[in-house]
Amino acid sequence: MTEESAPIDDDKLEKKKKHDAESAADLEKVTDFAEEKEISGTDLASVLVNIEEKKKAEIMKIKEKERELAKVSIKKEDVELIIKELEVTKQVAERTLRENGGNLVAALTTLVHS
Incomplete structure (x- = not known):
C-alpha cells in the first residue's frame, strides 16, 4: 500500500513545486523593483542650492509685485x-x-x- 501511495504523493509534490515556481515568477513580473542608488554629497548639495535659488526667486517676485501694487x-x-x-x-x-x-x-x- 505504501508503494502505491508514493507515486501519487510524488505527483502532488511535483505539481505543488511547479505551481509555487509559477506563482513566484508571476509575482516577480508584477513587483516593482527599483535599485537603490547612492546619492553623493555633491549631488545633494547642488539640489539644495537649486531649491534655495528657487525660493529666493519666488520671494523676489512677490516683493516686486508688492512694490508694483504700492505704486497704485x-x-x-x-x-x-x-x-x-x-x-x-x-x-x-x-x-x-x-x-x-x-x-x-x-x-x-x-x-x-x-
Whole structure:
C-alpha cells in the first residue's frame, strides 16, 4: 500500500513545486523593483542650492509685485465705501483696489465674486 501511495504523493509534490515556481515568477513580473542608488554629497548639495535659488526667486517676485501694487494710487473714499458696504477689513479693501488698478467697480465686482 505504501508503494502505491508514493507515486501519487510524488505527483502532488511535483505539481505543488511547479505551481509555487509559477506563482513566484508571476509575482516577480508584477513587483516593482527599483535599485537603490547612492546619492553623493555633491549631488545633494547642488539640489539644495537649486531649491534655495528657487525660493529666493519666488520671494523676489512677490516683493516686486508688492512694490508694483504700492505704486497704485487709491482713493480713501473708495476704501471706506468697500469697508462699509461689503464689511471687509481695510487691508482687504486696499489690496483689492490696488490689484484692480484703483478701479472701484472692478474691485467691488472682484470682492462680490470671491
